[in-house]
Amino acid sequence: MRILIIEDEVTLNKTLAEGLKEFGYQSDVVETLKDGEYYLDIRNYDLVLTDWMLPDGNAVDIIPDIKTKTPKTVIVVLSARDDNESEIEALRAGADDYIRKPFDFDVLVARLEARLRFGGSNIIEIDDLIINPEEEKIIYRDKEIELKGKPFEVLTHLARHRDQIVSKEQLLDAIWEEPELVTPNVIEVAINQIRQKMDKPLGITTIETVRRRGYRFCFPKEA
Amino acid sequence: MRILIIEDEVTLNKTLAEGLKEFGYQSDVVETLKDGEYYLDIRNYDLVLTDWMLPDGNAVDIIPDIKTKTPKTVIVVLSARDDNESEIEALRAGADDYIRKPFDFDVLVARLEARLRFGGSNIIEIDDLIINPEEEKIIYRDKEIELKGKPFEVLTHLARHRDQIVSKEQLLDAIWEEPELVTPNVIEVAINQIRQKMDKPLGITTIETVRRRGYRFCFPKEA
DNA sequence: TCTTCGATGATGAGAATACGCATTGATTGT
DNA sequence: ACAATCAATGCGTATTCTCATCATCGAAGA
Numbered sequence: 143m144r145i146l147i148i149e150d151e152v153t154l155n156k157t158l159a160e161g162l163k164e165f166g167y168q169s170d171v172v173e174t175l176k177d178g179e180y181y182l183d184i185r186n187y188d189l190v191l192t193d194w195m196l197p198d199g200n201a202v203d204i205i206p207d208i209k210t211k212t213p214k215t216v217i218v219v220l221s222a223r224d225d226n227e228s229e230i231e232a233l234r235a236g237a238d239d240y241i242r243k244p245f246d247f248d249v250l251v252a253r254l255e256a257r258l259r260f261g262g263s264n265i266i267e268i269d270d271l272i273i274n275p276e277e278e279k280i281i282y283r284d285k286e287i288e289l290k291g292k293p294f295e296v297l298t299h300l301a302r303h304r305d306q307i308v309s310k311e312q313l314l315d316a317i318w319e320e321p322e323l324v325t326p327n328v329i330e331v332a333i334n335q336i337r338q339k340m341d342k343p344l345g346i347t348t349i350e351t352v353r354r355r356g357y358r359f360c361f362p363k364e365a
Numbered sequence: 366m367r368i369l370i371i372e373d374e375v376t377l378n379k380t381l382a383e384g385l386k387e388f389g390y391q392s393d394v395v396e397t398l399k400d401g402e403y404y405l406d407i408r409n410y411d412l413v414l415t416d417w418m419l420p421d422g423n424a425v426d427i428i429p430d431i432k433t434k435t436p437k438t439v440i441v442v443l444s445a446r447d448d449n450e451s452e453i454e455a456l457r458a459g460a461d462d463y464i465r466k467p468f469d470f471d472v473l474v475a476r477l478e479a480r481l482r483f484g485g486s487n488i489i490e491i492d493d494l495i496i497n498p499e500e501e502k503i504i505y506r507d508k509e510i511e512l513k514g515k516p517f518e519v520l521t522h523l524a525r526h527r528d529q530i531v532s533k534e535q536l537l538d539a540i541w542e543e544p545e546l547v548t549p550n551v552i553e554v555a556i557n558q559i560r561q562k563m564d565k566p567l568g569i570t571t572i573e574t575v576r577r578r579g580y581r582f583c584f585p586k587e588a
Numbered sequence: 589t590c591t592t593c594g595a596t597g598a599t600g601a602g603a604a605t606a607c608g609c610a611t612t613g614a615t616t617g618t
Numbered sequence: 619a620c621a622a623t624c625a626a627t628g629c630g631t632a633t634t635c636t637c638a639t640c641a642t643c644g645a646a647g648a
């Protein structure tokens with residue numbers, strides 16, 4: 143496993159390289175986008191871990207390039223800023239994950255490994271809506287939506303099966319530990335929560351109900 | 366779609382019936398060959414899912430019978446044994462598929478469905494008319510038709526048996542949970558709905574009534 | 589061939605039912 | 619005590635069924 147680290151804070155990139163080595167990853171470190179591109183040309187990387195803002199530009203400038211040349215390379219963006227816009231921008235450009243500084247190193251490794259194992263990203267991105275199951279976080283047009291727990295999981299599951307009818311039973315099976323111990327009514331409650339906290343304040347429709355058959359995530363809504 | 370399950374392990378046959386229901390199949394469950402034969406006599410099944418060894422005999426004893434009486438009924442045999450001989454025997458007798466226990470439920474469903482829709486997809490596409498049973502959606506010349514619930518199911522069933530006369534009893538058996546509890550008049554009502562909401566606005570004829578015998582889906586209509 | 593009549597299907601209206609929604613209060617675990 | 623989750627409830631609406639009536643078909647007889 144070979145990782146390219148593009149990061150201009152020297153203390154941080156040393157820590158990263160050393161830390162990752164202990165977990166069995168070989169990594170190369172560069173401090174500018176230019177150097178990064180150079181390395182990407184001469185070597186194949188399984189993963190690129192790059193800062194968002196760099197002295198000679200922005201990570202977004204090279205992400206699409208990487209994704210077209212070597213689509214399998216996983217890209218993870220680090221950002222110092224608590225800035226939703228850049229997260230959206232990064233993901234849209236093709237990044238697979240987005241991690242905010244400061245971060246716990248073990249968490250970072252866990253997420254990198256999850257990405258590597260999985261191949262792609264867990265993050266669901268539809269239109270201006272971003273659902274990040276790992277962080278249990280939803281962002282719509284730069285604003286975070288307060289939706290946690292079961293309702294969040296229901297939304298996530300439905301979003302993953304976009305445009306398909308998902309029955310209540312399927313939702314129970316997928317999300318609840320012991321589906322037989324709860325009534326399907328809990329789904330309705332969860333759906334209600336979603337509509338109260340997402341659809342209503344944002345003036346959008348994410349989930350439509352298909353009588354007798356279940357629910358369907360359809361967003362953005364066709365006319 | 367109606368399925369007969371012949372299986373003597375109670376936990377298994379419950380799982381099967383419930384699981385299949387979620388996939389949109391109506392199933393009856395019996396635990397012996399004798400009962401199985403009885404049900405086969407009074408009802409039409411699209412598929413028979415039977416255990417190989419049963420308390421009162423072997424599935425091979427009834428397979429040829431089913432295949433002569435109702436050749437279209439698909440027969441799938443389940444066997445607890447890791448036994449090639451019985452598989453050969455079952456297939457030779459006329460079974461359409463053979464699945465070994467233990468099995469993954471999703472695999473089972475996939476195989477059943479593969480058997481049921483002769484290799485193609487579930488979507489019925491005739492001329493400019495598209496019927497999608499999964500999404501409960503009808504499209505004619507790029508326009509969606511509002512037809513849901515029972516009338517939708519009736520239409521679907523008839524379309525699946527294009528050009529064949531389907532009796533009201535067959536429709537009841539195939540679509541209603543307890544056909545004996547409703548009058549056959551409900552079919553007429555459903556047919557009426559279809560004609561009001563599809564044929565009339567679109568200026569087409571999809572279902573013709575064959576007096577005393579049933580209904581026949583014949584579209585597009587030959588001159 | 590025409591007419592009549594019984595049987596079968598079509599249709600519309602209203603009743604019965606099933607389903608989903610929203611709210612509430614209880615329960616659980618932190 | 620607080621937050622999350624769930625069961626229970628009543629309510630409104632969409633669907634489904636029944637029933638009563640009307641139309642149509644087709645066979646039998648004139």
